Amino acid sequence: MNATIRHITVDCAGEPYELARFWSALLGRPVSDEDEPGDSEVLVEDPADGPGLLFVRVPEGKTVKNRLHLDLQPTGRTRAQEVERALALGARQLADHTLPDGRGWITMADPEGNEFCVERGEQG
Template identity: 70%
Template sequence: MHPNPKPSPTIRHITFDCTGEPYELAHFGAEFMDHPISDIDKPGDDEVLVELPDGAPGLLFVRVEEAKTTKNRIHFDLGPTGRTRAEEVERAVSLGAHVLTDRTLPNGRGWVVMADPEGNEFCIERGELG
C-alpha cells in the first residue's frame, strides 16, 4: 500500500434505508455486530447509528418512504469470528434475519445469502472455525 498525497474522502457511514422503525433495524444490526447503538439515538428517531470500533464506518439506519423493490447492488460479506458459518447463520436467524440462498459447497467453501428484517441482503462466508 502506498501513501496517497491527494486528499480523498473517507467512508463515515454505511447507510440502510428503513421503511419501518429505524431503531428496530438498528437493534438488529447492533445485536448482530455486537456493538452498541449510539447513546443519543432512541426509538422514534428518523436516523439511528450503530457505532463500530477502531474508526470503522458506523452503520446508519434511516427512515425512508419507498420500499425496497429489487436486489441490493452492494452488500456485506461477513466472516464469522469465534463461530462457524452455521452458528453465525443460526444466530442471525434468531435475531430476525432469514436465509435466501445457501451456496455452501461440499468442500466447505461458499457462503449463505441472508436478508435482515427489512430485506437488505448480506452474506455469511466461511470463518476460521468453518
C-alpha cells in the same frame, strides 16, 4: 487528500431504531447513545473508528435486490452457528451457496429484506 467512508447508509421503511438493534446484536456494535426509538436516523457505531452503519427512514419500501451488501465472516464460531444466530435475531435465509469443500456463502436478509452474506468462519 482522500475521502473517508464515514457511514454505510441503509434505507428502511420501518423503524430505523429496530433495524439498528438487529445489526447491533448481529455485529456486536453499540447503537449510538444519541439515538432512541422513533428517531428517523439511527447509527450503529464502530468502536474501532471504522465506518458506522446508519439506518435512515425513507417513504418507500425495498423493491429489488440490493446493489451493495455486507459479507460477514464469523469470529469464534462456524458459518452454520452464525447463520443460526442471525436467524434467532430475526434474519431470513435466502440461499445456500456452500460448496462441497466448505467455501462459499449463505445469503440472508435482515428484518427489512436487505441482503447480506455469511461466509465461512475461522472455525469453518
